[in-house]
Every structure is written in C-alpha cells, then in structure tokens.
Amino acid sequence: MDTSADRIADPWGARTPYAPGTPWPSRTDTHLRAGIAEPDVDRWVQSASLLHSNGDAMDIAVREGRIVGVRGRAADRVNRGRLGPKDLYGWQANASPDRLTRPLVRENGRLVESDWDTAMGRITARARHLLDDKGPGSIGFYTTGQLFLEEYYTLAVLARAGIGTNHLDGNTRLCTATAAEALKETFGCDGQPGSYEDIDHADTVALFGHNMAETQTVLWMRLLDRLEGSDPPRLVCVDPRYTHVARRADVHLAPRAGTNVALLNALLHEIIRTGRVDRAYVDAHTVGFEELAAAVEECTPRWAAGICDVPAAQIERAAEILGTAERLLSTVLQGVYQSHQATAAAVQVNNLHLVRGMLGRPGRGLLQMNGQPSAENTRECGADGDLPGFRNWQNDQHVAELAAVWNVNPETIPHYAPPTHAMQIFRYAEQGSLRMLWITGTNPAVSLPELSRIRSILAQERLFVVAQDLFLTETAQLADVVLPAATWGEKTGTLTNADRTVHLSEKAVEPPGEARADLDIFLDFAARMDFRDKDDGPLITWHDPESAFAAWQRCSAGRPCDYTGLDYDRLRGGSGIQWPCTEQAPDGTARLYTDGIAYAHPDTCESYGKDMVTGASMEPVEYRSLNPDGKAVIKAAEYLPPHEDTSADYPLQLITGRTVYHFHTRTKTARAPELNAAAPDVWAEISPAEASAQGLADGDLVQVTTPRGAVRARLRTTAIRDGMVFLPFHYGYWDTPAGHRPPDDGPGRAANETTITDWDPVSKQPLFKTGAARVTLVARRASDTGTRTETAGSST
Ligand SMILES: Nc1nc2c(c(=O)[nH]1)N[C@H]1C(S)=C(S)[C@@H](COP(=O)(O)OP(=O)(O)OC[C@H]3O[C@@H](n4cnc5c(=O)[nH]c(N)nc54)[C@H](O)[C@@H]3O)O[C@H]1N2
Ligand SMILES: Nc1nc2c(c(=O)[nH]1)N[C@H]1C(S)=C(S)[C@@H](COP(=O)(O)OP(=O)(O)OC[C@H]3O[C@@H](n4cnc5c(=O)[nH]c(N)nc54)[C@H](O)[C@@H]3O)O[C@H]1N2
Ligand SMILES: [Mo]
Numbered sequence: 001m002d003t004s005a006d007r008i009a010d011p012w013g014a015r016t017p018y019a020p021g022t023p024w025p026s027r028t029d030t031h032l033r034a035g036i037a038e039p040d041v042d043r044w045v046q047s048a049s050l051l052h053s054n055g056d057a058m059d060i061a062v063r064e065g066r067i068v069g070v071r072g073r074a075a076d077r078v079n080r081g082r083l084g085p086k087d088l089y090g091w092q093a094n095a096s097p098d099r100l101t102r103p104l105v106r107e108n109g110r111l112v113e114s115d116w117d118t119a120m121g122r123i124t125a126r127a128r129h130l131l132d133d134k135g136p137g138s139i140g141f142y143t144t145g146q147l148f149l150e151e152y153y154t155l156a157v158l159a160r161a162g163i164g165t166n167h168l169d170g171n172t173r174l175c176t177a178t179a180a181e182a183l184k185e186t187f188g189c190d191g192q193p194g195s196y197e198d199i200d201h202a203d204t205v206a207l208f209g210h211n212m213a214e215t216q217t218v219l220w221m222r223l224l225d226r227l228e229g230s231d232p233p234r235l236v237c238v239d240p241r242y243t244h245v246a247r248r249a250d251v252h253l254a255p256r257a258g259t260n261v262a263l264l265n266a267l268l269h270e271i272i273r274t275g276r277v278d279r280a281y282v283d284a285h286t287v288g289f290e291e292l293a294a295a296v297e298e299c300t301p302r303w304a305a306g307i308c309d310v311p312a313a314q315i316e317r318a319a320e321i322l323g324t325a326e327r328l329l330s331t332v333l334q335g336v337y338q339s340h341q342a343t344a345a346a347v348q349v350n351n352l353h354l355v356r357g358m359l360g361r362p363g364r365g366l367l368q369m370n371g372q373p374s375a376e377n378t379r380e381c382g383a384d385g386d387l388p389g390f391r392n393w394q395n396d397q398h399v400a401e402l403a404a405v406w407n408v409n410p411e412t413i414p415h416y417a418p419p420t421h422a423m424q425i426f427r428y429a430e431q432g433s434l435r436m437l438w439i440t441g442t443n444p445a446v447s448l449p450e451l452s453r454i455r456s457i458l459a460q461e462r463l464f465v466v467a468q469d470l471f472l473t474e475t476a477q478l479a480d481v482v483l484p485a486a487t488w489g490e491k492t493g494t495l496t497n498a499d500r501t502v503h504l505s506e507k508a509v510e511p512p513g514e515a516r517a518d519l520d521i522f523l524d525f526a527a528r529m530d531f532r533d534k535d536d537g538p539l540i541t542w543h544d545p546e547s548a549f550a551a552w553q554r555c556s557a558g559r560p561c562d563y564t565g566l567d568y569d570r571l572r573g574g575s576g577i578q579w580p581c582t583e584q585a586p587d588g589t590a591r592l593y594t595d596g597i598a599y600a601h602p603d604t605c606e607s608y609g610k611d612m613v614t615g616a617s618m619e620p621v622e623y624r625s626l627n628p629d630g631k632a633v634i635k636a637a638e639y640l641p642p643h644e645d646t647s648a649d650y651p652l653q654l655i656t657g658r659t660v661y662h663f664h665t666r667t668k669t670a671r672a673p674e675l676n677a678a679a680p681d682v683w684a685e686i687s688p689a690e691a692s693a694q695g696l697a698d699g700d701l702v703q704v705t706t707p708r709g710a711v712r713a714r715l716r717t718t719a720i721r722d723g724m725v726f727l728p729f730h731y732g733y734w735d736t737p738a739g740h741r742p743p744d745d746g747p748g749r750a751a752n753e754t755t756i757t758d759w760d761p762v763s764k765q766p767l768f769k770t771g772a773a774r775v776t777l778v779a780r781r782a783s784d785t786g787t788r789t790e791t792a793g794s795s796t
Contacts, residue, residue, distance in 0.1 A: 007031075008678045011085045011660050012213070012221050017229035021201055021362075024222055028081035031088040032061055032069030041068065046572060048078075048495060048503035050146060050488040051086040051663045053370035054216045055497025057576060058083060060091070060489050060508040067091050067489055067509055076575045078196060078501055084217030086663055089675050091489065093668035094509075099470055100484035101513020111472075111482060116514065116524075119481050123438075124528045126464045130435050131163070136414075140167035140425045140434045143383050144441030145175055145372025148493025148505065150548035151518045152374070152383035153555065154540065155440070158522060160382065161406050162531035162539055166414035167434060169385045170378040171442040173422035174766055178337035179368035180379050180386070181763035182346035184607035186354070186632055187593070188600030190379055190390050191560045193353075194329065194365025195578065195590045196499045199223055201363030204325035206236040206318075208349055209260065209335015209769075210369060213244035214660035224248070234321050238263065239335055240655065241685070241726060242719035251318045254721050255308035257653045258642035258770035261341045263315065264348035265639060266304030269296040270319030271355060278357030285597055286354050287627050288634035295636035307639065309721075327363025328356065333371065334657065338769040343762035344612045344637035351634050360594040367498060374495040380561040381552065385419040385764075389559035390599075390606040393418060394620060397603070405555050407533040418617060421764040423757070430457045438466040440518060441485070445474035446665040446732035449755035449766045450708045451748070468521060471667050474732050485518050486511030492545045493519065494571065500578040500589070502563070504571035519545060560592075560599045593632075601630030612637045615761035642770040643758055646723070650706060650772035652686070653724045656751040657769070662730040670735055682731040682749045684713040686775060687722045691715065699781030706773045709753035710746075715775075725775055727751040729768070 007013060007029075016025040032038070044059035057076030061069040070091055074081035103119035104111040130138045141159050143152065152170075159168040172180075180190045187193070199205065199222045213220045226232055227248060237249035238260070246252040255263050271277065272293050282289045301315035308315075322328065330353065336345045346368060358364040370376055382388030391398035393415040403410040420428070426448065428434035437458075448454045458465055458478040467479035476482045490511040496502045511517070516524075523543065531539035542548045546568055556563045556579075565581035565588075578588040592598065599605060608623035610616060612635060618626075627633055646653060661678040662669045669675040684704050686696070696702060700715045704725055711727060720726055729751040736749070747753070754773060759766045 007085050007088055008661070008674050011217050012224060013082070015228050016225050018225055019230045020203070020226070024080050024200055024225065026074040026080040028072050028074050029083040029088065030069065030071040036063060036068045044071065045506050045508035046073070047489065047505040047508070048576065049087045050373045050495070051090050051668065052216060053372055053375060053498040054078065054218050055373070055501050055503055055576060056083055056087050056218050057503055058087060062508050065509055067094055078497060078576060079218045082218045082221055085661060085675065086669060089672040090663065090668050092673070093671035094487065094489055096671040098472070099512045099515065100472060100482065101515060102484060103514070104482035106480045111477070119483060120524055120528060122481055123466055123525065126436055127163070127529065134435060136164040137167065137433065138435040139163050139165050140420070140428065140437050142422060142425060142437060142439045142442065142444065143168070143170045143378065145170055145172045145370070145375030145378050146441045147374060147518050148491070148495055148545070149374065149377040149381060149552060150493045150545045151522060152377050152381035153388065153552040154519060154522045154526070154548055156382040156388050157406060157540060158526045158531060160414065161408045161412050162526060162529060164412055164414060166417065167420040167425050167428065168383060169420060169422040169425055170383055171422070171444070171447060172372065172375045172378045172384045173764060174447060174768070175371045176337070176375045176379070177384070177765040178342040178346050178760060178763040179332070179370060181343045182350060182368050185343060185347050185609050185635055186350040187597060188605030188607065188630065188633070189560055190386070190606055191592055191599065192367060192498060192500050193359055193592045194367045194499065196222065197590060198329040198363050198365030199226060201327050202233045202329040202365070203327045203363065204234045204236070204321055204329070206322060206328065206330045207245055208238045208330065208332045209337070210331045210333035211239065211243045211245060211657065212331065215333070215371070215658055217660060236318050236321055240721045240724055251314060251321060253310050253314055253318055255310050256721070257655050257724065258339050258341070259308040259639070260336050260339060260345035261348060261637055262299070262304045262307040262639040263310065264345055264352070265296045265299035266301045266315050267319045267322060268292065268348060268351060268355065269299040270301060270316060271323045271352070272296065274323055276323035277355045281357030282355060286632045286634050288636070289355065292351060292634045292636040295638065322352065323356070325356070325358070327361070328353070328358040329363060329365040329367070331367040331369050333369040335769060337765055338767060340643050340758070340760060340767050340770050341637065341640060342760035342765050347612070347635050348637065354632050354634055360591050365591070370498040373497070376496040376498065376500065380496070380556070385421045386606070387415070387419070389555050390561060391559070392606050392608070394608060394617065406539065407535060407537070408539070409534055423759050423764055423766060426454065426457055429463050432462060435462060436464040438468070439475060440468040443469070443473045443475045443665040443667065443732070445478060446750050446752060447729070449752055449768065450757045451750055451752045452709055453757060468518060472734070473665065473667055474734055483521055484513065484515040485521070486515045490515070491517035491519070494549060496579065501576040502566060502571065502579060503576040504568055519548060597630060597632045600627060600632060602627065604630065609633060610762050612762060613640070643767070644756055644771050646772045650774050652690070652773050652775060654704070654706060654727070654754060654771040654773035655724060655769045656727045656729045656755065659728050659730065662728070664730060665732050666730050682711065682713045682728060683716045684775065685716050685718045685720050685726040686724070687720050688717045689722050691717045694775065696775070696777055697781065700777055701779040703747055703776050703778050704754060704773050705776065706754040706771055708756060709748065711749055711751060711753055712747045712778055713749065725773055727754070
C-alpha cells in the first residue's frame with residue numbers, strides 16, 4: 001500500500017523489487033480528497049487513466065455524486081495497483097468551476113451562451129450548405145487520442161461514409177503517427193508487437209528518445225523494480241538530456257538532435273560486423289537484409305560519432321550490449337518520432353529486433369510507443385489518416401469489405417488518395433478549400449507548430465470552426481461554436497493503451513451543466529444530418545456506448561485488431577485484456593508475431609509501404625514483388641541532416657517536450673493544485689557550460705528566439721548536451737493574468753511559437769524536436785528570488 005503521501009516529490013513511490021520471470025508485485029496507490037477516508041466512499045467505479053498511454057487501471061471514488069479520489073486496481077496487468085502523479089491528482093480538474101456547461105455560439109464577433117438546439121442547428125446548417133455548395137472536401141475533422149473507442153468509431157463512420165470526406169485525422173499525427181507508420185513499414189500493419197510484461201523477462205532494455213520516467217511513470221516503476229531486484233536488466237538510454245532514465249542507464253548516448261538514424265545505423269553496423277545476426281530468423285521471417293547490410297557497411301561508430309557527437313567507444317559499448325542481449329526490449333517515443341527522419345529512425349529499431357530475432361517471446365519485445373491514452377483507438381477506428389480496422393486504402397477489396405460493414409457503396413468511402421493528414425488539413429483551411437473544421441478533444445492553438453500561423457488560420461472569417469472541449473481553451477476562444485463535452489468519469493467507453501490492453505472506463509458522476517458525452521454529440525449530429533446507408537436505412541444504427549462497441553466489433557472482425565471476443569462484462573471486475581481477443585484467443589494476446597509475421601501479406605497488409613526519403617506510397621505490384629510471402633520488410637535508410645540546422649544567428653538546437661507533472665496544454669493538470677504548484681510556469685534548459693559561455697545564470701529571464709517567434713522563460717541549467725536548449729511545451733495562455741495576451745504584445749510562453757511547420761516525409765509527424773534557436777538575456781534574476789524550485793521532474 002502506498003498512500004501517495006508525497007508523490008510530487010517522489011513521483012514513483014516505494015520500490016517492490018522483483019526477479020526476472022516472476023510476476024511484478026502489486027502495490028495499491030490511493031489518493032483521496034483531504035478529510036475523506038476509504039470508508040467514506042459511497043462507490044468505486046472502474047476506469048483507467050486518461051492522462052497518458054500507459055493504461056493505468058483505477059477505480060474512481062464517488063461520494064455524494066462527486067469524484068473524491070482514485071485508487072489503483074491491483075488486479076490489472078498494466079499497473080498492478082500503481083498510479084502516477086497525474087493519475088493521483090489530475091481528476092480534480094473535472095470539478096473545476098470553469099468547466100463549460102452550455103454551448104457557446106459566436107454573435108457579432110463574441111462567443112455567447114446558447115443552447116444545444118441552436119448550436120447543433122448552426123453546425124448542421126453549415127455542413128448542409130457546404131455539402132451542397134462545395135462538396136464533402138470542404139469539411140474536415142481534427143480529433144484526438146483522448147476520447148473513447150466508441151466515439152472515434154462513430155466519428156469515422158459519420159465523416160468517411162456520412163459526409164464522405166477524406167479530411168479526418170487526429171492529433172495522433174503529432175504523437176503516434178510515426179509509431180503506426182514504422183509498424184506498417186516493417187510488419188505491413190499497425191499493431192504493437194510487444195507487451196509490458198516483457199519488462200519482467202528482459203535482460204536488456206533500450207529506450208530510444210523516451211523519457212519513460214516522466215511520461216510513463218508506472219511503466220518506469222516496473223523497470224525500477226527490475227533494476228533493484230536480482231539479476232537486473234542492462235539499460236541503454238538514447239536521449240540528449242540527462243534524464244532520470246539516463247541516470248539509471250549502463251550506457252547513455254546523448255546525440256545531437258535529429259541524428260538518430262546515424263546512431264542506429266552505426267549500431268546495426270556493429271551488430272552485423274560482430275556476427276550477432278540471427279540468420280535463421282532473418283531467413284525465415286524477413287526480406288531486405290542484404291540491402292540493410294550494404295547500406296550500413298560504411299556506418300562505423302567513428303563515422304556516427306562525427307555526426308552525433310557521441311564518443312565512438314560508447315556506441316561500440318551500446319552495440320555490444322544490444323548485440324549480446326538474449327531478451328531485448330526496446331521502446332521508442334518522441335525523441336525519435338518528432339524528428340525529420342522519424343519513420344526512418346523508428347524503422348531501424350524494428351530492424352535491430354529483426355536482425356537479432358528479438359520478437360514474439362517473453363522479454364523479446366518491441367514497443368513503438370503511444371503517448372495519448374486512446375491513440376491506439378484513434379488509429380484502429382480510422383479516426384486518423386487510416387481506414388477503420390487497419391484496412392488498406394489502396395486495396396479495393398479492403399474498401400469493399402468496409403463498405404459491406406457499413407452497408408454503403410464502396411465509392412461512398414473516399415479512397416482516391418491517402419486519408420488527409422492533419423498538417424495538410426490545416427493547409428487546406430489556410431488556402432480556403434476547407435471551410436468547416438470540427439475540432440474535438442485537442443487544443444491546436446497551443447499544440448501545433450508555428451502558433452501565429454495556426455491562430456490566423458483558425459481566426460479566418462471564412463472558416464467555420466467547431467471546438468468540442470471541457471474548457472474555453474485557446475482554440476475554443478477562436479471557434480464559431482463551442483460544444484461543452486463530458487469527459488473521463490462522466491461517460492462510459494473503452495480505451496486501449498500502448499500494449500493493446502483494452503480497459504473499460506465507466507461513468508461515475510454526472511457531467512456539469514449541459515455538457516454531453518462526445519458520443520452523444522456525434523450521434524445527435526448524425527441524426528440531424530439524417531445520414532443514410534445504401535438501402536435508405538440509417539447509416540449509424542447504434543445509440544449508446546455498448547451498442548457502438550458492438551458495431552466496432554463487427555468492423556474489427558478478422559482484422560489484426562480483432563475485438564470480437566470482448567464485451568463490457570468481460571472487461572468489468574478483473575484486468576484489462578489485450579487484443580486481438582477472439583474465440584480462438586479468448587483471453588487476449590500478449591505478443592504479436594509469436595509464430596512468424598502475420599499481417600504483411602499483400603492481401604492483408606494495411607500499407608504497401610512508402611519511400612523512406614520522399615514518403616511516396618509504393619504501388620501494390622511493387623509490394624507484391626518485394627514481399628510476396630508477407631514477411632517483415634527490413635528497410636534501410638540513409639542519414640540525412642536536419643532540415644533546419646544551427647547557424648550563426650541561431651546557434652543552438654531547440655528541442656521541446658514534457659515534465660512529469662503536466663499533461664500537454666495543462667487543461668487538466670493546471671487545474672489540479674498539487675500538479676500546478678509543482679511546475680507553475682515555463683522554463684528553458686541549457687547546460688552550465690552553454691550558460692556561462694553566454695554569460696547567463698540560473699533563474700535569469702531569457703528569450704528563446706527562432707525565425708517563427710519567441711518565448712520568454714526562466715533559465716534552468718541542467719545536464720543537457722551543450723549546444724542545445726529545451727523548452728517544455730505545456731504552457732499556453734488561458735491561465736495567464738486577465739488582459740495579458742503575450743502573443744499579441746510580444747514574446748509568448750508557448751514553445752510552439754518557435755517551432756517550424758515541417759514534418760517527417762513518411763509519417764507526416766511535425767518536427768517538434770529539430771529546430772534551431774538563440775537564447776538571449778532579458779533580465780537578470782532578482783537577487784531576492786532565491787534559488788529555483790527543484791522538481792523531481794527536471795533533468796538536472
Ligand atoms: N507527464 C507527462 N506524461 C505524458 C505526457 C505529458 O504531456 N506529460 N504526454 C503523453 C504523450 S501524448 C506522449 S506522446 C508521451 C511522450 O513521451 P516522451 O517521448 O517520453 O516525451 P518527450 O518529453 O516529448 O520526449 C522524450 C525525450 O526525447 C528527447 N529527445 C529530443 N530530441 C531527441 C533526439 O533527436 N533524439 C533522441 N534520441 N531523443 C531526443 C528529449 O530530451 C526527451 O527527454 O508522453 C505521454 N505521457
Ligand atoms: N512543441 C511541442 N508540441 C507538441 C509536442 C511536443 O513534444 N512539443 N507533443 C505533441 C503531442 S505528442 C501531442 S499528443 C499533442 C497534444 O496536444 P493537445 O491534444 O492539443 O493537448 P491537450 O492539452 O491534451 O488537449 C486535449 C484537449 O481535449 C480536452 N479534453 C479532455 N478530455 C476530453 C473529452 O473527453 N472530450 C473532449 N471533447 N475534450 C476533452 C482537454 O480539455 C484539452 O483541451 O501535442 C503535440 N505538440
Ligand atoms: Mo502524444
């Protein structure tokens with residue numbers, strides 16, 4: 001039992017060490033509102049965390065119709081009862097007094113309170129008018145990785161078959177587009193190969209651009225417990241900052257930003273050179289090994305050292321560890337994904353596992369991580385740039401199958417081109433071909449790159465913007481209609497975490513005021529639009545979460561993400577269950593690819609792959625001749641330098657990211673007092689050497705400037721690489737003092753004022769971690785402000 005006394009100072013709590021191959025001990029973390037004890041709780045309602053992708057299972061404590069706390073679920077496979085700081089404190093945001101309680105509509109330039117009928121009436125009228133006047137391509141949807149499966153599926157059906165638009169994507173484009181793409185490139189299909197249980201078995205763990213200690217605190221607790229138990233795994237960390245992960249690593253490689261491909265190619269070079277290739281595995285299950293061997297032949301550690309600025313001996317040491325591992329678990333996240341060669345680098349981690357035969361066995365795991373709680377569902381339901389059920393838009397048979405599930409003609413479902421990615425949707429809005437943008441559960445006015453551009457796109461007169469959120473966010477403030485949404489704890493649905501574990505999250509309390517569940521809003525819209533199937537029946541035949549889940553099960557049947565063996569009752573009471581879950585695998589599936597590569601056959605695969613440099617989609621015939629038997633595809637990539645490199649004007653590399661205490665644009669975590677107090681304002685990290693070279697000191701107010709814009713922040717010197725500056729991207733403007741709108745009167749505090757409109761050519765994920773900036777002094781730290789607050793979250 002860990003009662004979370006001070007889980008701000010110690011985010012991970014007490015250790016429960018364990019030995020390899022034994023189950024992870026449970027530890028039940030609880031946090032209740034001051035003055036409330038467990039016996040005071042009226043009901044515990046089953047749920048899982050909505051503040052990251054780990055899928056921590058928890059029960060929501062309800063007293064007198066209000067949420068009063070949370071308790072981890074010891075029975076769950078994911079967390080065995082543990083909770084992280086955001087899980088423990090974040091629920092308080094639900095009851096924040098500034099929740100949206102009524103729809104708002106814009107009148108004479110101002111947002112005013114309205115009612116559902118008026119708000120939905122305006123949306124429907126605009127959608128009808130645009131459909132008649134300009135066609136379905138004038139309407140777009142930008143959703144999230146934070147709704148429930150049932151909601152994404154409904155949105156995908158109404159957008160793709162109801163409206164008939166190709167312009168539907170999620171903020172998952174900023175988040176896990178590369179995870180999905182890397183899996184498609186290598187395995188022909190999305191779907192996480194590994195399992196969190198691989199931590200229990202691994203003898204080696206490698207984290208590529210993944211600050212797990214801060215961003216998946218509970219998974220990190222699991223790894224810490226292995227590190228403190230007998231026979232601990234070796235740990236390799238690749239991150240330019242000296243993170244908590246780096247501190248525990250046997251080898252910490254701190255490359256220049258944007259050089260992951262060079263580093264990975266050198267690691268592959270060493271593994272091949274030292275004869276550590278699993279030939280039998282490569283021959284049986286892959287194509288493309290010879291091309292890889294040729295491509296990395298010249299990529300020596302010495303060569304990579306020159307590009308990455310990492311000592312060659314350290315690269316050799318890491319290669320030795322990775323090359324001798326018997327049970328290797330790798331994870332990959334934003335340090336790789338938000339980069340100019342995102343997919344190319346993520347695919348090299350897949351290649352590492354293929355050449356070493358490290359798949360499909362306990363401890364031999366690959367986690368191309370997700371970040372958001374239900375990003376997996378956005379992808380599988382086709383509410384991102386994919387078709388539902390991991391279907392291939394280039395495969396007419398797949399489109400026909402989907403059309404049969406929806407009882408529509410195949411031509412109804414746009415598949416003339418790849419589904420439009422989010423960066424392109426915003427481009428269409430900028431150019432004026434897109435005239436209506438419905439934004440659900442995301443705050444692009446803080447989270448997209450180059451915010452001055454995003455603000456000007458959203459503020460256009462000709463673009464009709466709908467924002468569906470809990471709060472009047474920076475984005476909602478620019479909308480024409482604002483819809484108040486219910487959230488976690490106030491509605492029922494399922495969500496699937498990064499290791500394919502499906503959890504049920506049940507409604508615990510009523511939403512505030514007139515706020516409604518996203519599912520109900522979508523169903524209402526579909527009914528008002530009167531979308532029809534090809535027999536003139538209603539297109540959408542479900543009416544609540546459980547019937548929506550059943551509809552999705554029919555769509556998922558026979559596909560890799562098969563949910564047919566699940567139902568709400570099976571998800572109640574015990575642990576979450578990993579898909580595929582079918583009649584043949586009723587308890588779910590721990591690992592994919594235990595029996596060879598399953599979904600890469602040309603008839604089955606979700607994608608025929610793309611060119612690693614241009615991102616152009618391969619033709620079906622090309623894929624068929626490359627990979628007729630549906631093996632894993634080993635794709636080599638040549639290192640290319642970052643698009644925006646440092647210069648005399650902008651001498652530092654700029655990277656952005658997270659702290660343990662906040663979630664994204666802080667709409668929830670800034671409304672939880674403990675979390676807000678732990679990290680109340682933006683800061684900028686540079687190394688002590690860099691600071692002294694520029695005559696700067698800890699606590700100084702500095703300005704971080706790029707060609708796009710500037711941010712003012714307090715300086716923190718940390719053990720980050722020299723030549724680099726890090727900004728957390730959490731801080732927008734909704735909670736700055738009234739009347740003070742920084743981006744209007746000069747430098748702001750949102751990191752994305754400075755980031756660039758540019759993306760990985762393959763996954764189209766924006767480059768939040770490769771840019772160039774300069775840091776200049778604005779004002780010295782006042783001598784009486786004392787030293788900076790130390791937080792467990794900073795990479796000191
Ligand atoms: N506390 C907290 N947890 C979260 C979230 C949150 O907002 N707050 N968000 C959730 C979501 S949606 C996501 S996507 C995940 C993200 O989780 P992470 O990917 O772990 O988080 P980031 O801080 O974005 O980036 C990870 C690391 O990448 C490093 N990095 C930067 N550039 C490079 C590079 O060129 N190469 C390498 N190898 N590393 C580099 C950074 O120093 C940083 O430590 O976290 C999830 N969990
Ligand atoms: N510079 C920089 N920028 C980044 C990143 C980075 O590392 N650096 N990371 C990127 C990544 S990985 C991500 S995931 C994005 C995240 O970026 P966003 O998606 O913009 O971030 P959030 O603050 O999570 O926004 C979610 C919104 O949904 C609302 N919401 C919560 N629950 C519900 C619900 O049930 N229904 C509805 N309708 N609304 C709800 C919240 O109030 C909030 O306004 O940011 C990206 N931007
Ligand atoms: Mo994310």
